[in-house]
Amino acid sequence: MNLRESLRISWRSIRAHKLRSALTTLGVIIGIAAVITFMVLGGGFSEDIVGDIEAEQEPSMTVQTQTTPEDGFGVMLVETPIYTESDVDALEQREGVEYVAPQGSLDVVQTTADDEQLTGAVDAQATTADRFEHATFVDGEPFDGADEAVVNEQAGQAFEANLSAGDELELTFEDGETTTVTVAGVVESELGDQTPPQVFVPADEHYTTTVETPDGDEERAYPTLQIGAEGLDDVDPVQETAVDYLEDESHAAELKEDDDEIAVQTVEDAIEQFDDLVGQLTVFIGAVAGIALVVGSIGIANIMIVSVTERTREIGIMKAVGATKRDIMQLFLVESVVLGVIGAVVGVAAGLGFGYLGVWLLGWPMVYPLEWVAVAVAVGIGVGVVSGLYPAWRGARVDPIEALRHE
């Protein structure tokens, strides 16, 4: 029997039981729709963050401490201040290093500008003016002096007055003390829209966190450093020297927890790591959604077995007029594959639809996970074949005489 004829007959019986066929494919539809939705959301999320980051190369890199969470995967930033002033000085001496700008957060709980108070919304960081060496200022310039500050665009826009150079800003610390600074400049965020509102003030005057160094001295220490290389060609060697120094000779190496790792990353490295993470997470969630697919294929198999029993008489008739076991197998397999493919196609459409809705609501860009669409359709066919095999085999075994007697 040729394929077109089996498609015709199978399609007949699918259409004859519209509701049942629809319910059968529902499992596959939900499974595939869930997978595709998560792929769209994951892709959109990643695209949204990474897509904003200026591809423009800068000869700078960030030093941070990372750890792998005990349960779960990915990396977490560790905010412990382990990079001491001595580490900063030592790194600055290395060849190719132009500057080392330390950075640490201040416990500012409230920011006030022009009588408008923002509580907890603006993150305050202490750093040095070198930090802005490669930054782009939309207004003003880096701070120069204890009572000056730099805000990023997000922080500027957080206030109704929309901060610009020359505006006054009052910072309230956790212990109730306040200090007033003048905005010297507004800086563009290199990490795009996702960056939280930040205000930067000079570390020398505002940063007070100290640790006891391995040598027994009290020194100021920071959780983050930014290293600037002299030129783009120096980035790789500087990265290498920095890693060598920080891992072997620095105070940080001794101060960090055993499980923590010192990461020296350029912007590209960070993007790569982030992409990896989102990718892993998406696949993980996708796999969970894939369980729905397994349930879906059991659904198809179940209905097909019922359908074989129900159609015993028809099988008998077909055998009586010359259908071989193979013909019967083919009919039932084609039917379950058609159901699987319908499930896959509808599932992909629904998944793209939900994904589209999701990224639209979240303001992320739409991403079409083409390879996953291909995978989904392949899975649909596979589900059809696998779940149709046993019922088809049962149908093929039916004895024509017995079947014709069946009412």
Add this chain to the structure above:
Amino acid sequence: MVAYDTGPGAAAVTAESVRRTYHLAEPIHAVDGVSLSLGEGSFTAVMGPSGSGKSTLMNLVGCLDTPDEGRIEVDGRSVGELSDTERARLRGTEIGFVFQTFNLMPRLTAVENVRLPMVFHDGVDADRQERAQTLLERVGLGDRLEHEPSELSGGQRQRVALARALANEPTLVLADEPTGNLDTETEAEIMELLVELNEAGATILLVTHERAVAEYADHVVHLLDGKIEDLEHLSDARDVTAREQATEGAGNRRPTGEGEA
């Protein structure tokens, strides 16, 4: 009484001491030691009371069932020794079966039902539809092509079943009461069609309860309790033979050669 031999021409169907037993509380021999030879191109009717084993015999000859004892040859091949697939092929290509209960596919239209045997027999694709239509026109159903069985009368269904049996130009046509639900006029048309087929060379085996229908045939096999009670020749053709079982009183009720040809 006619002694068993293979007859003058080649035999389309040969049965040798065929027995089909159903094992219920006590074994029922639905067909009990039947020996019969149907020559190629012969036209034979089977008569007998209800439950005498007519349908069972038809199933055996139609390669749907296999004998528990003895041997059946169709088209020179021993049915019991064929594989399932070979039997299916034989059913599809050489045999046209009209069932007592029609056995039409409920969700397919008349024309699709008639196409069905062609679908399983990979012939030329293009003329299937046309051929199915022609066959339905031949049985007087040209205006019911797209009707499903549930939308047809009993007699119309029977005629669809007959048209379907002819789909693959079978050399052996088995019809289990094909005129059971028809008025005399349609009955005559259907019987003329079978005679036409027979004249074109097909071997025909027909079950009927009516003497008038049986008289279209050249031979009448009388069954009783699964055994051949009598073989009656209505014409000069002697291409159908049967070996009588040595049963008391067999053959006494109907003398042979009584009917007109």
